Amino acid sequence: xxxxxxxxxxxxxxxxxxxxxxxxxxxxxxxxxxxxxxxxxxxxxxxxxxxxxxxxxxxxxxxxxxxxxxxxxxxxxxxxxxxxxxxxxxxxxxxxxxxxxxxxxxxxxxxxxxxxxxxxxxxxxxxxxxxxxxxxxxxxxxxxxxxxxxxxxxxxxxxxxxxxxxxxxxxxxxxxxxxxxxxxxxxxxxxxxxxxxxxxxxxxxxxxxxxxxxxxxxxxxxxxxxxxxxxxxxxxxxxxxxxxxxxxxxxxxxxxxxxxxxxxxxxxxxxxxxxxxxxxxxxxxxxxxxxxxxxxxxxxxxxxxxxxxxxxxxxxxxxxxxxxxxxxxxxxxxxxxxxxxxxxxxxxxxxxxxxxxxxxxxxxxxxxxxxxxxxxxxxxxxxxxxxxxxxxxxxxxxxxxxxxxxxxxxxxxxxxxxxxxxxxxxxxxxxxxxxxxxxxxxxxxxxxxxxxxxxxxxxxxxxxxxxxxxxxxxxxxxxxxxxxxxxxxxxxxxxxxxxxxxxxxxxxxxxxxxxxxxxxxxxxxxxxxxxxxxxxxxxxxxxxxxxxxxxxxxxxxxxxxxxxxxxxxxxxxxxxxxxxxxxxxxxxxxxxxxxxxxxxxxxxxxxxxxxxxxxxxxxxxx
Numbered sequence: 001x002x003x004x005x006x007x008x009x010x011x012x013x014x015x016x017x018x019x020x021x022x023x024x025x026x027x028x029x030x031x032x033x034x035x036x037x038x039x040x041x042x043x044x045x046x047x048x049x050x051x052x053x054x055x056x057x058x059x060x061x062x063x064x065x066x067x068x069x070x071x072x073x074x075x076x077x078x079x080x081x082x083x084x085x086x087x088x089x090x091x092x093x094x095x096x097x098x099x100x101x102x103x104x105x106x107x108x109x110x111x112x113x114x115x116x117x118x119x120x121x122x123x124x125x126x127x128x129x130x131x132x133x134x135x136x137x138x139x140x141x142x143x144x145x146x147x148x149x150x151x152x153x154x155x156x157x158x159x160x161x162x163x164x165x166x167x168x169x170x171x172x173x174x175x176x177x178x179x180x181x182x183x184x185x186x187x188x189x190x191x192x193x194x195x196x197x198x199x200x201x202x203x204x205x206x207x208x209x210x211x212x213x214x215x216x217x218x219x220x221x222x223x224x225x226x227x228x229x230x231x232x233x234x235x236x237x238x239x240x241x242x243x244x245x246x247x248x249x250x251x252x253x254x255x256x257x258x259x260x261x262x263x264x265x266x267x268x269x270x271x272x273x274x275x276x277x278x279x280x281x282x283x284x285x286x287x288x289x290x291x292x293x294x295x296x297x298x299x300x301x302x303x304x305x306x307x308x309x310x311x312x313x314x315x316x317x318x319x320x321x322x323x324x325x326x327x328x329x330x331x332x333x334x335x336x337x338x339x340x341x342x343x344x345x346x347x348x349x350x351x352x353x354x355x356x357x358x359x360x361x362x363x364x365x366x367x368x369x370x371x372x373x374x375x376x377x378x379x380x381x382x383x384x385x386x387x388x389x390x391x392x393x394x395x396x397x398x399x400x401x402x403x404x405x406x407x408x409x410x411x412x413x414x415x416x417x418x419x420x421x422x423x424x425x426x427x428x429x430x431x432x433x434x435x436x437x438x439x440x441x442x443x444x445x446x447x448x449x450x451x452x453x454x455x456x457x458x459x460x461x462x463x464x465x466x467x468x469x470x471x472x473x474x475x476x477x478x479x480x481x482x483x484x485x486x487x488x489x490x491x492x493x494x495x496x497x498x499x500x501x502x503x504x505x506x507x508x509x510x511x512x513x514x515x516x517x518x519x520x521x522x523x524x525x526x527x528x529x530x531x532x533x534x535x536x537x538x539x540x541x542x543x544x545x546x547x548x549x550x551x552x553x554x555x556x557x558x559x560x561x562x563x564x565x566x567x568x569x570x571x572x573x574x575x576x577x578x579x580x581x582x583x584x585x586x587x588x589x590x591x592x593x594x595x596x597x598x599x600x601x602x603x604x605x606x607x608x609x610x611x612x613x614x615x616x617x618x619x620x621x622x
Contacts, residue, residue, distance in 0.1 A: 007200040012163040012190070013049040015201050016119065019170050020090070021060045024210045027086050034174070034211055035117070036079060036087050036458070037062035039072035043094025044133065045121020049195035050092055064457070064490060067482035069093045071450035073105020073116065075483065078447070078454030080114040081437050082412065085246050086213065088115035088177055089454070095121035095192065096134025100146050104444065106153040109185040112242075112269070112441035113309075115177035118154070122147050122189040125161050147189040155184030161191065163199035178213050180246070180332035180348065215247075216332055218347030218355055226304075226328045226345050227359045233302035236262045236364050237372075239285060239314065242269030243307020243331060245434050247349035253306060254278070256353045261363045262304070263372035265293035267314045268425050270307070272436040276429035282372045283379050283587075286320060287313040288422035288440075290587045291382070292375035297321055297589075305329045307349045309336045313440060316589025319617040330356075340621060382586055383427050389554040394575060395582025396423040396471075398554040399497055403469060404429055406561050410463055412437065412455055414470040416447035419506030419583065420499070424471060426584045446480025448472040449496060453483040456492040467495050467565065474500040477537065481544075487570045488545035495564045496546075496572040497557075498537055505579035514595050515607030522579055541572035548572040590614040 010018065023034040040063050042051050054063050066072035069091070076089040093099045099120040109116040123135050123145055131137050138144040151157050156176040158169045166188075173186035230236060244253050250273055257264050257280045265285040266273055274281040283290030285297055297303075297320045305327055308314060315321070318340070329342035330352045337344035345352050387401025400423060407413075409431035415424045416439040424438055437455060439447045452470035459468055477498055487494045501522075508521035518525040523532045541548035547569050551557045557575055564571035592615075595608040 006203040008203055008206070009198050009200050011049060011053065011196050011198050012160060012166060013053040013195040015163065015199070016166055016170065016188075017050075017053040017057055017061065018206050019166070021057050022206055022208045023174065024208060025086060026210060026212070031210065032087070033060065034087060035061060036083070036089050036461070037064065038090035038092060038119075039064045039066045039075055040092040041066045041069055041072065041094070041098055043096075043098050043121065045095030045098070045192055046092050046119070046190070046195070047094070049192070050119060050190065064486070067486055068480065069098050069101035070104050071446060071480050071483050073102050074108065074444065074447045074450035074480075075454030075457070076116045077105065077109050077112065077114050077439070078414070078437065078451030079458045080109070080116060081112070081451075082455045082458035084248070084434070085113075085115055085183055087458075088117060090117040090119050092119040093121065095123060096146060100149070103149060103153060106150055106185045106187070108439070108442040108444050108447065110153050110155065112439065113183045114185070115183055116185040117173060117177065118150070118185060118187040120147060120187065120189055122159060122191040124193045125191040126193055147187070150187045153185070154187040155182055156186040158187070159189035159191070160194055163194065163197050167201070167205055174211065178211060180214060180216065181334065215348040215351055216346070218330075218345050218352040220355070222343070222345045223352070223355045223359060225343055226356055229326060229328060229343055230302055230304070230360055231362050233362075234365060235296070235300050235368050236302045236304065237296055237300035238262050238264045239267060239303060239305045239308055240264050240270045240273040241267045241306060241308025241314075244270060244273050244349055247307060247332070249307070249348075249350035249353055250274075250433050252350050252353040252357075256357045259357055260360060261366075261369050263296055263364075263369060265289075265297065267308050267311070268421065268438050268440045271425060271428070271438060272430045272432070272434050274430065275433070276431070279373060280369075282376045284425045285314060285589075286316055287589050287591045288425045288587070289589060290379045290426060292372070292379035294320055294587065294589050295375045296372045300325055303327050305331075305342065306353065307331060310339050311441070312592065317592035318619040319590040319614055321619065323619055340619060379587070383429070386584055387427055393578035393581045394553060395577055396420055396499060397427045397582065397584055399499060399557060399575065399577070400424060400427045400471070402554050402558045403497065403561060404431070406558060406565070407431070407469060408466055410435060410466045412459060412466065412468045414448060414452040414455060414468060415439070416451065417443045417445040417476055418473040418504065419509070420471045420473055422506075423584055426587050445476040448476050449481055449494070450483045452494050452496075453487050453492060456487065456494055457490075460492060467493065469495045469497065471497045471499070473505070474498065474502070474535070474537070475504045478535070481540075484541055484546050484570055484572065485544035493568060494570045495561070496541070496570070498541075498572055498574045499577045500534065500537065500574060501577045501579040502534065503579070508579060509583065510593070513607065514593065514611065515601060515604035537572070537574045546570040546572050548574065550574040590617065592618070
């Protein structure tokens with residue numbers, strides 16, 4: 001006789017939240033909830049049902065009130081990065097524009113391979129009240145709406161049209177978010193009527209589950225091929241990407257490099273894989289890299305790429321390497337492991353590096369290592385001079401140098417868009433492992449403050465005595481600053497280094513470097529602005545509850561930073577920097593940018609010729 005299955009009657013929304021509350025993960029021997037809570041802005045599409053469900057689990061799944069849906073998504077991304085993709089936050093928004101505001105954040109999470117659960121309102125599945133408030137009607141397909149726009153920017157997408165569907169959909173969403181190869185955002189469209197419909201769910205569905213993140217063992221034939229190729233190398237090099245940290249493979253990377261004496265360079269996402277003082281750390285590579293890393297990249301004959309998707313800023317749009325160089329790509333994602341005809345080793349970085357090291361009887365030539373280290377010494381001398389301050393205009397690099405000197409080694413550094421990602425990548429000297437978050441997968445203006453807020457929420461769960469320090473330009477600040485208020489409200493202190501160069505200065509620099517006149521980037525160069533003026537950022541930040549002050553130079557900034565460290569409240573330090581002088585001029589690889597093939601401007605024509613002169617170095621996909 002079949003045993004009767006025990007059930008519990010719940011609304012769809014209640015079942016989703018109860019299930020989330022019972023998902024756990026073990027991290028460093030400690031069991032904790034997989035979902036750290038969520039960010040929410042309520043509207044008619046999610047307040048009555050999902051809001052009711054969330055009200056009853058405030059301790060288990062804390063809900064942070066957002067000021068802007070896009071910034072909520074950025075905060076969730078910052079949280080996931082800080083937890084190395086082992087935990088995530090959900091975002092809930094109302095149907096229509098609230099949900100649409102999350103599209104950019106979903107794109108950021110997708111590009112950066114970050115877990116994020118989007119629980120978004122949707123139109124009524126019955127269609128009885130159609131058309132409803134904020135509904136986008138598609139005349140030829142009534143099932144097609146705003147939420148379908150998420151399909152290209154998430155890894156998992158579903159519209160819940162019946163309460164029973166979450167029994168399959170929720171585990172699938174979590175499996176996607178925790179998969180090292182497919183990791184990214186998951187989207188659940190929740191029609192307003194379905195959220196409140198009830199179903200008799202099996203009790204076992206809500207039993208506690210402890211998740212593990214899969215470690216895929218590499219294929220031993222692929223490892224053997226990689227060993228054979230590495231043994232032929234006269235000038236090997238390792239590119240260490242963000243996947244090294246997500247795999248927890250920092251120790252294995254270091255041990256592998258030391259055992260075989262192979263120089264290591266870091267991607268933007270891979271910054272802080274090695275300390276700046278490690279003798280095999282040759283520096284950051286690529287467009288925003290270092291002369292040292294780019295110099296050895298040009299000469300390397302075998303390149304081992306670990307946990308990187310080889311973005312154009314890493315590869316110099318594929319001009320950074322010899323055309324004869326051979327690649328070995330260690331990656332959990334098959335898609336990334338096979339790029340540019342790499343010899344693929346598909347698998348977890350920790351397991352793959354261990355397997356490769358155990359079978360490799362090889363050390364790179366002493367002369368090659370010495371050459372790489374000499375290049376790094378020269379680069380270090382350049383950086384030391386570049387970050388120094390005295391008789392020259394205020395610059396990003398100077399600010400970075402001051403903060404680098406005064407911060408705690410475990411403080412978390414955040415940057416995202418404009419000129420600061422390049423300046424931080426090139427000039428920051430890593431003080432401790434995993435302490436740098438330069439969001440350059442999607443390079444979203446506005447991530448600087450919102451992402452830092454999410455990172456601080458995560459930091460408070462493990463290292464509450466440290467600080468999150470974010471570098472933000474005035475352009476990004478103006479685009480999205482409201483989470484200064486969020487940080488004060490939630491008592492999640494941030495230190496914001498707000499550097500004012502009068503507009504979008506780095507794009508103005510690109511504009512000028514391609515022969516164009518300054519136009520519509522710096523506020524002073526906007527033709528529709530008859531009387532340019534600056535913003536009182538100190539007063540603005542103070543109005544949101546933060547402590548704020550303006551300084552005149554890096555020396556004053558250092559004293560202000562000490563006050564910020566001592567404060568228990570979010571602290572904004574404002575300093576003007578020069579929009580033209582003070583950029584880091586060394587360390588750049590070529591970057592492919594579309595320039596006009598015909599023009600009436602001699603300057604643009606000459607700049608086009610100069611830009612295209614590096615194209616012959618570009619690898620054509622092989």
